[in-house]
Amino acid sequence: MGRRTMATEPEPQGPAGRRIGPPTQGGRRPGPRATGHTAGLTTVPTTLPAVQPLPTKGGDSTPEWLEPAMAANGIGSFDWDIRRDLIEADHRAATILGVAGPNLSLSSEAFLALLHPEDAPVVRRRVERAVAELGQCGAYYRTVFPGGALHAVRFRGRVLADAFGRPSRMVGFIWDATAELHKREDADRLAALREDRSRFIKEAARALSEAVTVRDVARVFAELPLPGLPPDGLVLAAFETGRLQVLGATGYPRETVANYDRMPLEPFQPAAEAIRNRLPIFLASRAEYQERYPEAWPKAAAAGRSAWAFLPLVASGRTIGLCVVSFDEARELDADERTLLSTLGGLVAQSLARARLHDAEHELAAGLQRVMLPRTVPSVPGVTTAVRYLPAGSGLQIGGDWYDVVPLPGGHVGLVIGDVQGHDVHAAGIMGQLRIALRAYAAEGHPPAAVMARASRFLADLDTDHFATCTYAEVNVDYGVVYAVRAGHLDPVVRRADGSSAVQSVVGGLPLGLSADQEYQVTRFSLDPGETVVLCTDGLVESRAMDLDTGMSRLCDSVAGDLPFADGDPIEALADRIANRAADSAEREDDIALLLLRWDGPEGGLAAQQLRRRIGQADLARVSELRGELRDALRRWGVAELIDTAELLASELVTNAIRHTDRDAMFTARLYREDGREPRLRIEVEDESDLWPKRRTPGEQASSGRGLMLVEALADSWGVEPRGSGKRMWFELTAGGEGN
Template sequence: MAPRPQPPRLPQPPHQPPYANQSPDWLEPAMAANGIGSWDWDIRADRLVCDARALAILGLEELGPAGGGADDGEEPAITAEQFLALLHPEDAVVVRRRVERAVASLGQCGAYYRTVFPSGEMHAVRFRGRVLADEDGRPAHMVGFVWDATVELLKRRRADRAATVREERTLFIREAAKALSEAVTTADVARVFTELPLPGIPPDGLILAVLENGRIQILAASGYDGDSRPPHDHVPLDADHPAALALRTRTPVFLASQREYRQRFPGAWAPVVGHPKHAWAFLPLVASGRPIGVCLVSFDEDHALDHEERTLLTTLGGMVAQSLARARLHDAEHELAAGLQRVLLPRRVPPVPGFDSAVRYLPAGTGLQIGGDWYDVVPLPSGHVGVVIGDVQGHDVHAAGVMGQLRIALRAYAAEGHPPAAVMSRASRFLADLDTGHFATCLYAEVNVDYGVVYAVRAGHLDPLVRRSDGSAAVQHIAGGLPLGVDPEQGYPVTRFGLDPGEVLLLCTDGLVESRRIDLDEGMERLRRVFAGAPGADLGALADRIACAAADSHERDDDIALLLLRWEGPADTRARHQLRRRIGQADLARIAEVRGELRDAARRWGVGDLSDTVELLASELITNALVHTDRDAMLTARLFHDPENGHQRLRIEVEDESDQWPKRRTPGEQASSGRGLMLVEAMSDAWGVEPNGSGKRMWFELVSED
């Protein structure tokens, strides 16, 4: 088969640059009018030829005929690398990549790049080019146009700056709102405001002032030193002053210069004379329609704020106003709660000889930070000490009020000398009679100063803990009853245990050991571990350590009361040789308890040989006082040393409030009573009856040889 004949190849016109004579007549004037230059890059010879306008756009006028950059008859030219060296390094990479891709594909390309002129000015240039092939279809030339885009660069920079400022301001508003929302107190709001970095308009001074008693008073300031204290303090609301005007009109006042300040507010100008600030923005703080203060933003140079800047500052003023109003309300509530709690709790723990004590109260972490937990230490008529820990249901103002009444009542019952069971029963009846709908848990303990015996009663409360002399700690179980106010007729059993010198008794409320995430058993074990330790430690430091380890301390939803009591042992001879006890009229079982204490005291005082006699005779006097009167009786036992005669004298006194004196009788053989005074007279070394105010005092003495 004969080969198919090929069509004849048409001759290709030689390549001519766009500025050659073949160009239309209108092209050159059009390019000149629009500032467009042309160029031709000989790819194989790596020779870039530009017309005069292109050289000017590229900053290469020195290569033109006027600059003497080329020999006669030779067009000025540069290589591709020389051209790329003129570009910004970041842009040179982009231009190279696009040109190489266009050459490879015999296509076209365009780019926007920055170039630095020999004078150091930054310019922007746009170019558009197309690759032309030779007769063999290989890339030979790239021709195109170039024009100055510096105006576009400036516009883009301004747009970028504006976008950046808007982004910064949006971020600032978000961060400021977050910081102000987390500010709890007025001091927190003042700190946050005076540390704000305003974007785009960094101020030289910031002032936060509040309206108090008709005057604008500075709360906090930054950007002012000792020599330039703010001249805007204690300004009356009706004054001719920009801050006062802003508050009265609820409208910001902007002053761009000292001249404007002087012209608009001549009456307030004098304090500003010589002041380094030259521009101000007074922003009223209005919350719920009520003016509460002023924000002041100042500058060291004249500064006319534009619309966006004023909008930003006005928005900031609104946020500060809401935060400040909330913080002031919090401060007022906190001060009210703290003041009420200070009044309801003991102002101080009275010192008791032979004891060291420490107390702590931690309010709940939420709400008004006030509650129904309380503690108390009560010196008793016997010379001993009563300790109380209690918790009224709830942690609000109502619970705190009930707590205050109950604390005072329980303290009064204890101070009258009633035994622990009677103190608790009367307190329960008192709370029930208040009819508040609240109940309370409580633990009351009477601690014997002489030899560390504790008589404790518990009404639905936590058991106490005891830290022994070896540093170990354990829960001391106490027989319990119902919470106070639930059943006013219920009695409370007494649990007796002892303390050795140096041992510590811990009483607390359930907020210390129980939370939403920690149950009671786990909390008690955690408290026991914290409480255990070396004996002799400072009780204040120990109380702080226990309080710091409180369960769920960061989000505590219950208040905490804590009381530590350490028995140091008998404080002196008087305390060691004296015992006082009140016996209630309806508490005859107390007589057996007092007899046991008298026997223990006699043994500890070194007159154990008198214990049987003193127990019998004291029981007779107490019974006589209770049977023949309708009031309580008070027993006092004292030991006196008589070094001259070489013996010790034990004196027992029983006081009552009856004016009826005892009569000595001679009972018959079958009589069931009447022998008490006969026994006292027969077995004591001395006895008698003395008047005591509205009542009397019966006494007897027993002598023991040293």
């Protein structure tokens, strides 16, 4: 009977506000709150009192016309004399209560002792209320038979009043409700099972909707807990070109799955029939399988299953796969179970179709990206490069970001990093055209500014309504000089030899494609051996949740510091560290291109740290830039105490060269470090004039003529040397020397 109690019945009804007392005792009437003999319902005895047979008084009091109906339905009757606290019942009621004898007579305490301990208090409260209100009551309860068996019983009773309106008797019926209660329990169980199945369908739909790839769908399908019919085996297979490709399976040995993988479907197989007719096939036993598909049975028998469900996966009007659900024991699936499996097959079909489309798009994007980006980065003596590309992770996973490394005439190398507006196949196509054009301009030997101007004109002529940001840098491998041009792109980051990093400012211009006549300025900066230039696209340093300044600061932190131990080149470890931090970030929304170049020095190595620049005869502003580069170089080389003197004397030599000649001048600064001696700085300025400088003694009012006097006074040593066609002026400073 379970734990059901009288709560399943309506509360007894009676006259409102009426309070009934027990009968008078000893000629006195109790107070209005006295309950008389009904107090016996307040406790439940622990032992069952003896039952005395009732004396026969002319037979049962049940009317003759009602007796056949009660007998046919197994209904007994009872009569409870409230004043005497005596319950009398007929033989059917005694049988229902599990008491032997034709009739029974027992007190309320004895009656309560027959009930299950959990039900007795509920029955007591219902009866007491009915007595107090002169109403009726009823309930389900469990009775404990002498052997310990539990039976469900239901009763209905009404309280009758005497001539004075006081409760006198309760009469009613009692019948066995075990079968009725089992039906209710079965209905409750089925309702709970339907609720579980409904919840399962919702959870399965959610899990399958979150599955992105075919592998995800197979994993989710294999882990689904089917409510009410846990299967012993699950197989998910895709159907292509007449064959089944197993995507995922559980409950089967690996060799069994391998026997069916990529198996051609024969017409006599149940899987073939399910796919052909687009209808599920249910086989309840091994005998049914053998009878319906005798040719396929020998191979199926080896799997050891006894019941199967073959569910075709139909999406967009065509069958794309098959689900197989199997059981170890024979099982006849009911209508609800078949409906559940068919619904599951529909969900899996839609999810699998979406996942296959996603995988196809991903493969298309990956193939297109492989074509657009260089397959390999050329190796150039004197430099080491590393590249990374991270797709955005949504859509076709392709965009307009690209990188390139271009070997240039004269042993130089060109670095390109760029980003075409947009994140689709159109942007990727434009990126491919622009990459090829820019590579061609650079390979022809054009200077960086011309390369960028021609690329901008090329993109503008395509008339695509797209623009692109780009940074192009030409690296002089012999001297570590970088000539950089920036078109609306990010500044590069430089990792110094001591592990520090900083953003290298480069003069910017408009993005490519906005103006066909745009001109760009070149920024020169130098690298020491072992220093690295880092170029990237904005997906690495900018998102809706992260501004550009924060992103550049994080990039500098990633570039700086000690490099992790790696078996390969340290620059690869640095590239991995930057890329991994970007890949792990939840803020990333765009694809990322990353290009690193480390200057190792010219082949054969360098005798000293060096800064070398050419200064155009008409480029007077270049003298100011040169002073700044010289200051930065001396600070990096660790001889900052030489900066003021070297800057002053270098300015004098360079100004003298471009003022008194009509050709370009070549400036070279070298720092020599010799064992046991202080570092020595040598600065040379070469020109193609045969006119040698003359030392003069200017008057007080003269505006020139003091350059050589300053060189002679401040330098440790200086001189002029012929160079065939031209000359070389030089001076040297020693760190910690007297000339400083």
